[in-house]
Amino acid sequence: MKIIIHGGFFSESDQSHEVKTAKQNSLKEIAEKAFQYLQTHSAFDTVAYAVSLLEDDPLYNAGIGSQIQSDGVIRMSAAIMNGETQKLSGVINIQNVKNPVFVAKDLIDEDDRVLGGNGAKKYATEHGFENFSTEIPQRRKEYEAKLNNGGKGTVGCVAIDKNGKLAVATSTGGKGFEIPGRISDSATVAGNYANEFCAVSCTGVGEDIVSNATAAKIVTRVTDGMSLETAFGKTFAELKAIDGFAGAIGIDRNGNVYHQDSYPTMVFASFDGEFFEVFS
Template sequence: MKIIIHGGFFSESNQSHEVKVAKQDSLKAIAKKSYDFLQNNSAFDTVAYAVSLLEDDDLYNAGIGSQIQSDGIIRMSAAIMDGETQKMSGVINIQNVKNPIFVAKELMKEDDRVLGGNGAKKYANENGFGDFSTEIPQRRKEYEEKLKTGGKGTVGAVALDKHGKLAVATSTGGKGFEIPGRISDSATVAGNYANQFCAVSCTGVGEDIVSNATSAKIVTRVTDGLTIENAFDRTFEELKEIDGFAGAIGIDSEGNVFHQDSYPTMVFASFDGVDFEVFG
């Protein structure tokens, strides 16, 4: 059993040592909680749980504390994919829900599994997800400052359970001050993809990740016989051709865990029940 999670990027030049330590501690705690949850639950349920914990922590740009778009409104996107069934469900630009990932998970039972905007919100309300403002005090001022330094962030989780099943989930609050209606990579197969061989979640600039088809490429290459390390390396070499800004985490069916970024440092943590690896 393995779990790896990510929480966007960290820059020494515009974030303090205290923020770095806070994110390290947070990611380590969430990875441990998620691994404990994985003991008695599927990879599919676990990645949703892990991402919900990341959404609930205002250190990250997902759920509570999400970025604000150019018209002053928070719109969030999230997706989940089951490697065994190869089905993905998601929400795009949903407003005023606490955990977009749980709405995405709820949609897995539907024939129409990816909903956007007002339709996603209506579905959430009809299925017991109440109204919840994810904006926290001072967020507008904070994100105006972050925008000047180009901060980017998304959260995600990949898990391998005791039955050898893989799953992935990804959630984002956007890039901040974007044109309303802009769609990120997080609820697409470019940013969130899994099958029986590999599962990958991305963070970074959504347009670059979509242009590179990052998650889908890595998973397909592992499926076709490349090692997970080689699949990551080849895909990130192609990302360089467009000067793409991205990070990715993944696990293959053999339990190999891998992560890579094009512009350090992606914040991540992994745990296998014995050893932690946390960004430094």
């Protein structure tokens, strides 16, 4: 059993040492909570739980930490994928829910598993998700000043459970000041993909991740026999060729954990019940 989570990027030039320390402590705490949850739950349930904790922390660009778009509105996207069934479900540009990842998870048994905009919100309301504003004062100040938080971000979790089953979940609050209606990678197989061999979650510039089909490429290459490290390396070499900005985390069916970024520093933490690895 292993867990790895990410929370976007950290920029030394735009963010303080205090923010860095806060993210390190937060990621370590969430990774540990998620690992404990994994003891009695499947990988699929656990990745949703872990991502919900990240969505609840305003340090990250998801849930209550989400960015504000150019028209002053927050729209969020999230997805989850079960490696065993190879089913993906997600929401795109949903508004006014606390945890988009849980709405995405609820959709996994539907015939129509990826919903957007008003349809996603209507589904959430009909399935008991309360109306909730994810805007915090800091984000409104940044929007009004036409600034962002210095961290291109998204949050995600990959887990392998005691039965060797893999799952992944990813959630984002956008890049900030984007054109309303923009769709990035988080609710697509480019940013969030899993099968029985490997699971990968991405963060960074959605357009770059989609152009490179990053998560799907890594998982496919591992499925075809590449090692996890080699698959990451080849995929990120292709990302570099288009000057892509991205980071990714992954676990293969043998329990190997790997992470890589194209423009340091992706913030992440992994835990296997004994050893932590936290970004530095």
